[in-house]
Amino acid sequence: MPFLRSLFPPAASFLQTAEIPALTTGMLVVFGIVLLALVLFVTEPVPIDVTAIGVMVTLIVLEPWTEIGPTEGVSGFASSATITVLMMFVLSEGVRKTGLVQLVSAGISEFAGDDERKQLGSIIGVSGLSAGFINNTPVVAIMIPMASDIARRARVSPSRFMIPLSFASMMGGMLTLIGTSTNILASDVSARLLDRPFSMFEFTSLGALVLLVGSLYLLLAAPRLLPDRLPAEGDLAEEFGMADYLTEVVVREDSPFVGRTVREAIEGEEFEFDLVQLVRDDEVFGEPLAQKTIRPDDILVVRTGRDTVVDIIDIEGIDLLPHVSFTDADLAADEAGRRTERGVEQDLVEVMIPPDSSLVGETLVSGNFRDHYDATVLAFRRGSTVLHRRMDHVELRGGDTLLVQASRGSIERLGTNREFVVGSEVARAEYRRSKLPTALAIVAAVVGVAALDLYPILVTSMAGAVAMVATGVLEPNEIYDAVDWSVIFMLAGLIPLGIAMERTGAAAFLAAHVVTTVATMDAVIVLGVFYLFTALITNVISNSASVVLMIPVAVDAANRIDAEPFSFVLAVTFAASAAMITPIGYQTNLMVYGPGGYEFTDFARVGAPLQLILMVVTTLGIAAIWGV
Numbered sequence: 001m002p003f004l005r006s007l008f009p010p011a012a013s014f015l016q017t018a019e020i021p022a023l024t025t026g027m028l029v030v031f032g033i034v035l036l037a038l039v040l041f042v043t044e045p046v047p048i049d050v051t052a053i054g055v056m057v058t059l060i061v062l063e064p065w066t067e068i069g070p071t072e073g074v075s076g077f078a079s080s081a082t083i084t085v086l087m088m089f090v091l092s093e094g095v096r097k098t099g100l101v102q103l104v105s106a107g108i109s110e111f112a113g114d115d116e117r118k119q120l121g122s123i124i125g126v127s128g129l130s131a132g133f134i135n136n137t138p139v140v141a142i143m144i145p146m147a148s149d150i151a152r153r154a155r156v157s158p159s160r161f162m163i164p165l166s167f168a169s170m171m172g173g174m175l176t177l178i179g180t181s182t183n184i185l186a187s188d189v190s191a192r193l194l195d196r197p198f199s200m201f202e203f204t205s206l207g208a209l210v211l212l213v214g215s216l217y218l219l220l221a222a223p224r225l226l227p228d229r230l231p232a233e234g235d236l237a238e239e240f241g242m243a244d245y246l247t248e249v250v251v252r253e254d255s256p257f258v259g260r261t262v263r264e265a266i267e268g269e270e271f272e273f274d275l276v277q278l279v280r281d282d283e284v285f286g287e288p289l290a291q292k293t294i295r296p297d298d299i300l301v302v303r304t305g306r307d308t309v310v311d312i313i314d315i316e317g318i319d320l321l322p323h324v325s326f327t328d329a330d331l332a333a334d335e336a337g338r339r340t341e342r343g344v345e346q347d348l349v350e351v352m353i354p355p356d357s358s359l360v361g362e363t364l365v366s367g368n369f370r371d372h373y374d375a376t377v378l379a380f381r382r383g384s385t386v387l388h389r390r391m392d393h394v395e396l397r398g399g400d401t402l403l404v405q406a407s408r409g410s411i412e413r414l415g416t417n418r419e420f421v422v423g424s425e426v427a428r429a430e431y432r433r434s435k436l437p438t439a440l441a442i443v444a445a446v447v448g449v450a451a452l453d454l455y456p457i458l459v460t461s462m463a464g465a466v467a468m469v470a471t472g473v474l475e476p477n478e479i480y481d482a483v484d485w486s487v488i489f490m491l492a493g494l495i496p497l498g499i500a501m502e503r504t505g506a507a508a509f510l511a512a513h514v515v516t517t518v519a520t521m522d523a524v525i526v527l528g529v530f531y532l533f534t535a536l537i538t539n540v541i542s543n544s545a546s547v548v549l550m551i552p553v554a555v556d557a558a559n560r561i562d563a564e565p566f567s568f569v570l571a572v573t574f575a576a577s578a579a580m581i582t583p584i585g586y587q588t589n590l591m592v593y594g595p596g597g598y599e600f601t602d603f604a605r606v607g608a609p610l611q612l613i614l615m616v617v618t619t620l621g622i623a624a625i626w627g628v
Contacts, residue, residue, distance in 0.1 A: 020512040026504035029065040033058055034497070034506075034549065041541040047361065048542055049486040052493025059496050067503040068496050075499070076492035080458045081188035085181040086488055087461035091443060092135040093482030094468040098439045099431025102142050104130075112150070116160070119150050120223070123161055124215050128168040132175030132207070133443060137484070140169050140588045141354060141421045144595050148350070148423050157228035162596030163606050164218040164226075166588040170577050171214045171614075174207035176200060177457060178447070181487055182543045184457075186573040189498060189551045194565055200451035203570060206621045210574070213617050217610050225606045229597035248279075253296040263290040276376055276405060277301040290371065348378075348403065349411050350423035352594055355398030355587045356484040357419045363393050373414060375406035381594050399583065401594030418481060423595050435473045442467045490544055498548040511556030523563045523628040527571050528619040530554050534575035535611055539585035543576040550576075567626045574618045580607030 033055060040051040059066045060073035076082055108126055112118035123143065130139045147165055151158040173179035177187060177200045191197035251257050257265045262275055278285045278292055279299035285292060294300075353359055359367050364377055379386055380402045401423065406414070415422040446464035450457040468474045474482070501507040518526050530550070538546040554568035579585025581604045583593040589603060596602075622628075 020516065021505050021509050023509065024505065026065045026067065027506045027509055029062055030497075030500050030504050030506045033062075033066070033500075037497070037545070038541055041545060047486060048545075049489040049493070052490040052545075054493070056493040056496050059500050065504070066500045068500050072499055073496050074492075076495035079188055079492070079495050080456070081181075081185045081495070082488060082491045084184050084458050084461050085491060086483055087458075087465045088135060088178055088181070088184070089483045089487075090465040090468060090474070090479055091446065091461065092138055093478065094439045094473045095134050095443060096138045096142065097432050097474060097478070098436040099433060100436055100439070102146070102431065103433075103436075106146070114154055116154055116156055116223075117219070119154060120161060120164060121215075121219055123147055123150070123165050124168040124218050127165050128172035128211050128215060129175075131169040131172030132179045133447070136169035136173050136180065137354070137356070137587055137591070140165060140591050144352065144421055144592065145423055148595060157230050159229040159596045159598065159602075160223065160226050162592035163589075163598070163603065164222055166586070166592045167218060167580055167607065167610065168211075168215060169588050170580070170586060171207075171211045173577055174210055174574055175204055176207070176447070177202060177450075178461075179207070180543075180577055181491065182547055182576050183573060185491060185495075185544055186547045186551060186569065186576070188495075189547065190566070190569045192499075193502070193552065193555050194569065196566055197456075199453070200447055200457065203574075206570075206574070206618065206625060209621055210614055210617060214610060214614060217613060221609070222606050225609075227599075227602060227605075229599070229602070249300050249302060251294055251296060251298045251300065255294075255296070257294045258296055260294055261290065262292045262294065265294060275300055275302055276378065347408060347411060348405055349414075350595065351402045351404045351414055352421040352423055352591065353396050353398060353400045353402070354419070354421055355590045356486055357396075357398065359396050359419055360398050361395055363395055365393060367396070373406070374410045375404045375414070377402050377404055379403045381597060398587070399590035399593040421591065432473065435471070438471050439468070439473045442471070442473070487544075490542060494545055494548045498552055501549070501552050507552035508556045510553045511560060514553065514557050515560045523561060524619060524623050526557070526561065526563070527567060527622065527628055528615055530557070530568055531571040531575040531615050531619055534572045535578045535615065536581075538576050538579040539582045543579060543586065546576045547572060563628050564626060567622045567628050570622050570626065571619065574622075575615075578611055578614055580611045 037051060037055050040046065040054075041048055046054075056073050056076065059068040060070055063069050104126055108122040112122045123146075127136075127139055127143055130136075143165055144162070147161040148158050151161055173183070177183050177198050183198065187198035262278070277300075278294075279301065280295065280297075359369075364370070370376060380400050382397065382400050404411075404414070411422065414420050442464050445467075446457075446460045449455055450460045455463075465479070469476055469479065514526075514529075518529060521529075534546050534550045537550075550572045551569055554572050555565045557563075558565040558568040577586075579589065583589045583598065583600060583603050592598075
């Protein structure tokens with residue numbers, strides 16, 4: 001078995017005797033900063049980009065020990081990785097504006113028909129291949145509504161599709177250098193440590209193998225592990241358990257509410273309830289309701305808790321109507337305000353909060369949701385937990401799914417707003433279809449010129465961003481909205497931490513301890529250990545932080561055992577895009593958490609076996625292609 005012997009060289013062929021560096025004050029300070037950063041990344045008392053900037057400031061302030069002065073401290077903002085990632089957001093937005101992914105998704109959806117296996121394969125294929133050239137966050141954002149609609153048409157639970165959608169986009173990001181921001185950051189670190197950045201298709205062969213193996217797992221094994229957390233073809237009102245939280249009351253002629261506006265009536269009460277609809281004769285009025293004047297015999301549909309119903313009964317001039325059950329149709333009305341079998345204007349829709357939305361950390365009150373978007377939030381789901389009461393002052397998180405009642409016009413505006421992902425095909429942006437060939441040509445030129453090494457990806461991506469605006473694919477004001485600034489600030493803040501680990505010897509110290517621990521193991525086993533450890537910590541901290549922290553240690557460890565350092569860099573890079581055990585490990589996992597109605601452990605049930613499979617595939621693939 002010469003091939004296997006080449007993959008697993010004897011330990012004596014690569015072990016070197018090296019003393020463990022003495023622990024210095026500088027190392028202790030850097031370790032302390034790393035530990036504090038990890039705690040903040042996991043607990044998130046503040047956004048992770050704020051933590052990253054805090055790390056940068058701390059490194060500069062403690063310069064005598066960290067060896068990071070102001071110039072090195074802010075070097076992350078001038079890093080080629082940071083600027084390239086920024087430009088890639090612009091390029092991805094240009095492609096998104098043409099509706100390419102949505103167009104392809106619609107075609108494949110039609111091809112798949114009612115065959116669940118074809119539907120799942122289509123979702124995996126489109127998300128995986130698209131993510132190799134477009135940032136996977138907008139890919140998943142575009143495909144969540146498509147996957148939801150496919151599930152409803154096929155009468156299967158959306159839970160069957162959402163995790164595979166996220167996992168496929170993560171694996172697809174490893175097809176090219178520009179697939180994820182993590183790849184670009186890892187390339188920058190590799191260039192600094194080894195003078196060897198990644199080429200455009202450096203690891204495409206391995207990425208294709210990972211995507212193929214992972215896709216087969218998602219297609220064949222995942223359906224047996226995925227739970228049906230949400231009902232198939234479920235009514236949204238029923239799915240969110242609204243029947244017990246919606247109550248109808250009638251306004252008597254002697255009620256103090258008569259002659260007051262809805263806003264005045266609600267603000268005058270101490271207990272919590274939310275007005276959803278106002279029914280007058282055969283007319284139904286939805287948002288905006290604040291300035292609507294209440295009249296005798298008006299019927300108010302209110303959202304409230306079971307125990308608050310008792311308080312409503314005690315309101316002077318208000319009578320509680322007999323309990324009725326509510327469906328989507330009951331909460332819908334056409335533009336004339338009449339009840340219909342299925343509403344045309346007023347409707348219910350799921351709205352997901354992406355992890356990069358500016359509403360994260362806000363509440364419905366502080367974000368002025370009702371007035372700003374002319375929409376009423378009836379409930380919201382966080383994973384498998386549905387909240388109905390005291391929602392107005394609960395801080396929103398990435399992945400929260402809101403059950404919103406609004407007019408079709410309001411829903412369309414939500415659908416074109418990057419702050420939200422509307423979980424239905426009822427609202428679609430006005431795509432610039434005519435610009436599709438131009439956008440594709442620009443991306444092809446960016447990739448092609450960089451692949452031929454005529455210019456680095458930094459230069460081609462900047463040129464591509466300029467071309468997107470010059471050709472009208474993007475409007476100038478859309479550039480700034482296209483960028484996920486939290487990622488940019490996080491990269492800029494963390495890059496100096498990696499430099500500090502190298503300069504103070506902290507990376508060498510950790511590497512020496514790792515080498516001592518695995519001294520009797522083969523090089524490929526050590527490679528697999530680095531992959532597994534990186535993948536595990538990426539499930540609780542950001543993938544960019546994993547790359548910054550682990551690549552210097554991996555390179556130093558490889559040098560100490562006389563292994564190929566570049567192989568270790570690749571192992572860490574691939575592992576950083578394999579956060580499949582928790583919903584918080586990767587942005588796309590959070591995005592599908594609410595729409596899939598998942599419990600926290602569902603990701604581990606499906607993702608843990610896949611992560612182990614990919615560890616073996618990636619480790620052996622690296623050893624076979626680049627050697628150890």
